[in-house]
Amino acid sequence: MSVVLSTAPLSVSDRAEFWQDAVSRTFVPLDVELHEDEPATATILSRRMGFMQVSTVTAGPQTVARRPRMIARDGKETVTLTLMRRGVAERSQDGRDAVVHPGQFALSDSRRPFDKALRQAFNLTSFHFPRSALKVSDLELRAVTATSFGWDEPLSALLAGHLKRLDSSAEAVAPTQGDRLATVTCDLLACLIQERHGRxxxxxxxxxxxxxxxxxxxxxxxxxxxxxxxxxxxxxxxxxxxxxxxxxxxxxxxxxxxxxxxxxxxxxxxxxxxxxxxxxxxxxxxxxxxxxxxxxxxxxxxxxxxxxxxxxxxxxxxxx
The missing domain is CATH 1.10.10.60 (Homeodomain-like)
Known part of the structure; x- marks a missing residue:
């Protein structure tokens, strides 16, 4: 079943506070700063696929940050893979910066601070799952956060194509198949991470x-x-x-x-x-x-x- 969170019914003055809460409840606690004097309508459409949550976000310019105080308070251990569909994301984590264009994807780890700047209206899909589901070491994962992946390498192209198919068919996936598809996604991602790390x-x-x-x-x-x-x-x-x-x-x-x-x-x-x-x-x-x-x-x-x-x-x- 899909869950839709939208600022459409709200007055312009109430949208920023609602959006901050919606983003934090959908993913992990985050600081959200909107860059519009009059925030445009923004929506989040979320679907469950086994242990993985697939969320499509459409919104205007904003900056999102995960702060140390939030990590200390909630202790969530999750990984988010974000596939850009429209707009450009500037991501920072673990001492690296990456620019993610439409068709590309990048990772963030909720256990450490990160920043994401979206300087224009955007549309993206995030695949959000427990860190424990990804069978790679912390060293391997830390080496690829805030890294842009796309169609320029065989394995990242394979995973990008898989993500696009999941995104387009998430509504039609039977609950009994959700865990299997989520596991396949994590397995492919683990292969990509290990390949990038040289194993x-x-x-x-x-x-x-x-x-x-x-x-x-x-x-x-x-x-x-x-x-x-x-x-x-x-x-x-x-x-x-x-x-x-x-x-x-x-x-x-x-x-x-x-x-x-x-x-x-x-x-x-x-x-x-x-x-x-x-x-x-x-x-x-x-x-x-x-x-x-x-x-x-x-x-x-x-x-x-x-x-x-x-x-x-x-x-x-x-x-x-």
Missing amino acids: LAPQEPAAVQAMLLRVKEYMVRNLADPDLSLVEIASAHQVSLRYLHKLFETEGVTAARWIQQQRLERCRKELARTTSQAPTVTVVAHSWGFANASHFSRVFRLAYGISPREFQATARRHSR
């Missing part, structure tokens, strides 16, 4: 890295398919099975094992849910491509040292 085999040619990342994205998008095979993956990317295996040599794990690890991690997350509608072990296994529940239990125990049923029961006990 993805920097000695390899760029074309090889780009192919590996495209293959991984395909695998992640099709994890739920129990018939997903290496032959199919190789065929979909017009490479030989031997070349596919060679791509994963730098990963320290086989392609098949990489798929299994991704499936197991997503099953673990679903089994950790403590709501009354938490799915059964068999349902979770089948939903992430494990056709055989007994096989799933064996590989889960090998990976985590505990059976999936014991893991789920422990999570529920801790929640109570």
